[in-house]
Amino acid sequence: MNTGVLLESGTNELEILEFRVGNNFYGINVAKIREILPYQAPTPVPNAHPCIEGIFMPRDTIITVINLAKCLNIPDLKDQTTDMNVITNFNKLNVAFHVHGVVGIHRISWEDINKPDETINSIATGIIKFEEKLIIVLDFEKIISDISPETGLKVSDINHLGVRNRNEAPILIAEDSPLLSKLIEECLSKAGYTNVILTGNGLEAWNKLQEFKNNNRIETSVKCIITDIEMPQMDGHHFTKLVKTDQDMKYIPIIIFSSLINDEMKRKGDSVGADAQITKPEIGSLVEILDKFILQ
Known part of the structure; x- marks a missing residue:
């Protein structure tokens, strides 16, 4: 899947990757994504945070795998046919997020992203209404800083x-x-x-x-x-x-x-x-x- 960032600058547009965790739909800015790989069971890390599944090593780089279902308190029903690792890079960190399925990439305007209210702004940076469903754009920086405060x-x-x-x-x-x-x-x-x-x-x-x-x-x-x-x-x-x-x-x-x-x-x-x-x-x-x- 092509995850290249938009070539234009200052257009107030972005590309959002829509993915699924449980029966809910979420989004992440494509600019944060390095690549998307089929899920593979990682190597567990002793005494790690409960949301950390372990580590794996694609292309000679050790990457931590975070179970997004656990972070969001959603039942984790692993399905090897649809589960994916969304490998991200931001804050100078490479981190993989284990999700239950990838839906696709949508190009939208920031004007179409609604600002979340105080009840959910601790986990979301925006809400998108797309094809009669709501996509929650997650605050991945906060997810990681909650797991590892020194990254903030x-x-x-x-x-x-x-x-x-x-x-x-x-x-x-x-x-x-x-x-x-x-x-x-x-x-x-x-x-x-x-x-x-x-x-x-x-x-x-x-x-x-x-x-x-x-x-x-x-x-x-x-x-x-x-x-x-x-x-x-x-x-x-x-x-x-x-x-x-x-x-x-x-x-x-x-x-x-x-x-x-x-x-x-x-x-x-x-x-x-x-x-x-x-x-x-x-x-x-x-x-x-x-x-x-x-x-x-």
């Missing part, structure tokens, strides 16, 4: 920066995960950046910029922008493209802070005008880039 934001990196002066430069953040948004805000506050404007996706961030622009306050209201890539309604690449093609905003530095930073996604970020791109766990690197744009 490297908050300890902030402590290594030492004593820092307070800085009131306004920083606009577009991040759809409430947990990550709060963590980023706390980390920036520890680093001295206390004037943070939080928005839940690219569309909310763009509307906030339009509000500042209409009130003739854009130059004083935002000194730097930090944006995720994967967000419902408007993704980070499209948001970046809108800012960088606006004559009144294009000077604002934009940092893409995402789990999806790889060679292909870096090219897409460069093509829409991103000033810097950092892999999401590296919060210390994010602060260093902020210092470069704001303090120098």
Whole structure:
């Protein structure tokens, strides 16, 4: 199955792989997928987390296999004829997710992905209505960080920066995960950046910029922008493209802070005008880039 990412940049589109766990349908951004292989029983790892089935080694790379049914508290009915390993790469990790079947790949707009409410936003980043059924786009970063917390934001990196002066430069953040948004805000506050404007996706961030622009306050209201890539309604690449093609905003530095930073996604970020791109766990690197744009 072809899992190549879209060639276009800034179109606010993505490809979603639809798969099945139990009788439910879920989705994952194709940009996170390395390959899809028929399921094979992995080698168990002693004392591993209950959601970890074990490890296997395709193409000379050791990969951890996560049982997605256990993560989602769904009965695990293994069927060797349909079960698959969806091998992913994000946050600089290679991880396989054991699913019960692969349905297909759909090309859709981020505008068609609904933002989940507070009752399910701990497991989902978006909801898609497709052919009269609902597909839940899972928060795979959170699934992995719940299993292995050290894979999340490297908050300890902030402590290594030492004593820092307070800085009131306004920083606009577009991040759809409430947990990550709060963590980023706390980390920036520890680093001295206390004037943070939080928005839940690219569309909310763009509307906030339009509000500042209409009130003739854009130059004083935002000194730097930090944006995720994967967000419902408007993704980070499209948001970046809108800012960088606006004559009144294009000077604002934009940092893409995402789990999806790889060679292909870096090219897409460069093509829409991103000033810097950092892999999401590296919060210390994010602060260093902020210092470069704001303090120098």
